[in-house]
Amino acid sequence: MSTSVENSIAIHTLIENRWSPRAFSNESVSDEQMEALFEAARWAPSAMNEQPWRFIYATKEDEAAFKQLADCLVEGNSWAKKASVLFVSIAKKSYDFNGDPNAYAWHDVGLATGNLLLQATELGLHVHLMGGFNAAKAKEVLGIREGFEPVSMGAVGYVGDPESLPENLKAREMAPRQRKPLNELVFKGEWK
Numbered sequence: 026m027s028t029s030v031e032n033s034i035a036i037h038t039l040i041e042n043r044w045s046p047r048a049f050s051n052e053s054v055s056d057e058q059m060e061a062l063f064e065a066a067r068w069a070p071s072a073m074n075e076q077p078w079r080f081i082y083a084t085k086e087d088e089a090a091f092k093q094l095a096d097c098l099v100e101g102n103s104w105a106k107k108a109s110v111l112f113v114s115i116a117k118k119s120y121d122f123n124g125d126p127n128a129y130a131w132h133d134v135g136l137a138t139g140n141l142l143l144q145a146t147e148l149g150l151h152v153h154l155m156g157g158f159n160a161a162k163a164k165e166v167l168g169i170r171e172g173f174e175p176v177s178m179g180a181v182g183y184v185g186d187p188e189s190l191p192e193n194l195k196a197r198e199m200a201p202r203q204r205k206p207l208n209e210l211v212f213k214g215e216w217k
Contacts, residue, residue, distance in 0.1 A: 030202050043146045044202060045153035047194050048185040049108040058148050059110065065144035069137035072129040075120055078137040081167050082112035093166045099157040104194060108180035113163050114138050115173050134176045145181060153180045
């Protein structure tokens, strides 16, 4: 399995080594590791220092809570149920100080989640984020309050054997990691 990347310029090894596996081992993630992930998320920047992110997570050891989260996944993400931890990220839709809509909440949840991903990489863990989940069901079964919206789900754990995956997912797991070239993503001065 190749997880190496080809960069046009050197980047931090935490960024290079971060990737999203679908095959997870049975090894447990400790409470201390989870606390470190969420502490890293806590220190992300946000508009007006609003910190509009919330997270709900469950470990496999808490079978009932883990099942509630797992039941929110779409069928195509059923592989994530083998991870040690599942979580949902949530955005607070309005500002505390004036009640106005916070158009940057999803951006800020993304920044917090990015911090979480890098901390996971530092700890030898991997996180696979997923948009394939039922947000309405998550709101209902997890008791997410009015004014908050689920953003994404994540699976956390240690890398497992890709041979444990169905053929179509195994092929994706083994494929080289790729990104679009910078000249398709970044423009100097104006959109080209």
